[in-house]
Amino acid sequence: MxxxxxxxxxxxxxxxxxxxxxxxxxxxxxxxxxxxxxxxxxxxxxxxxxxxxxxxxxxxxxxxxxxxxxxxxxxxxxxxxxxxxxxxxxxxxxxxxxxxxxxxxxxxxxxxxxxxxxxxxxxxxxxxxxxxxxxxxxxxxxxxxxxxxxxxxxxxxxxxxxxxxxxxxxxxxxxxxxxxxxNFPDKELMREIVHVHFPDIKEKILENCLQQFYLLRMVKQVRKKPSTSELIDWIGVLLKAGLSEEDIEQKIPFLGTLIKKEVDLNYLKHYRKDIFESVKEK
CATH class of the missing domain: 3.40.50.300 (P-loop containing nucleotide triphosphate hydrolases)
Structure with a gap:
């Protein structure tokens, strides 16, 4: 053709x-x-x-x-x-x-x-x-x-x-x-997308970011799930703030970059630890 x-x-x-x-x-x-x-x-x-x-x-x-x-x-x-x-x-x-x-x-x-x-x-x-x-x-x-x-x-x-x-x-x-x-990108395709925007990102930081991001998307009670563009914004903020791998692994800094509804934000702030433990077990 x-x-x-x-x-x-x-x-x-x-x-x-x-x-x-x-x-x-x-x-x-x-x-x-x-x-x-x-x-x-x-x-x-x-x-x-x-x-x-x-x-x-x-x-x-x-x-x-x-x-x-x-x-x-x-x-x-x-x-x-x-x-x-x-x-x-x-x-x-x-x-x-x-x-x-x-x-x-x-x-x-x-x-x-x-x-x-x-x-x-x-x-x-x-x-x-x-x-x-x-x-x-x-x-x-x-x-x-x-x-x-x-x-x-x-x-x-x-x-x-x-x-x-x-x-x-x-x-x-x-x-x-x-x-x-x-379709929403799976973890491997998302890894490629992130590398396009942040080619020098450390692998451990990227892994922790993706882990937290996909855990958030698995929470059924979240009405507006974070999207690819919000993930890119979030990672950009994390890198500018100079946060360590441990900071990202233990919590989700700047949650408002990923979550855009007040009801979702309040739910996650109050129940995040229990929610994530149950999601990880699944």
Missing amino acids: NFDQFSGASKYITSPELKSIVNVSIALQRPLLVKGEPGTGKTLLAHAISEALEKPLLVWNVKSTSKAIDGCYTYDTVQRLNDSRFGSKKRNVDNVEDYITLGKLGQAFTTKEQVVLLIDEIDKADPEFPNDLLQELDIMEFYVNELQKTIKAVHRPIVIITSNNEKELPDAFLRRCVFHYI
Whole structure:
């Protein structure tokens, strides 16, 4: 197959399965829908693909108020009305195109070179949002009513879509995507990830950090389990504080770096010793 192949990036550790599905998505020219726990690197995957393939990255951060049309273009009727009343040196009121601004999808379509387009957290938007993107992502074009013109993609972008499973995505949308679920890294893969960020970390310190981290994740009562990004932050703080291997082995310093809910923090502060003893026994 003649297409750009993704084989990983300098600071993004990928499993063979993830590399394979990225390349399947590129080869089929289908969007890649990525799901997984928060902090497993869904968003960073698009950055890694951009870096590895040396292609520009465009990021569309989806919000609860986002509409599919916003990703294509927006028409500033208010500005045009103000300019018609008060005048403007920058725009020609009679030229509608001066008031059309392309969104991230529109930019991806009109860029002269192929880009990586990240549609981040698509499940935050209205349930109809994915369906409203079906045609644009399928045939790679959209119609601008105000200009009575169709904008077609110069190059089909590499589209990465992330979801945190907050809402179910419609079947019609799913049929048009390639799918991958990023499993939470096991201890060995996590060791590789940490080494990318802290290549000089002492093995004993790393082992103690991983031991405490995975023990925390095993506590059923913890509602928000610490993620990979929080582990990296925690280790960074520990190294800057110059704590010894014994300090990390006997307790969990700076617990608020790992635990982000008050109820979890209070639970662990009061019952941590007993909890960890029971977890270790299992």
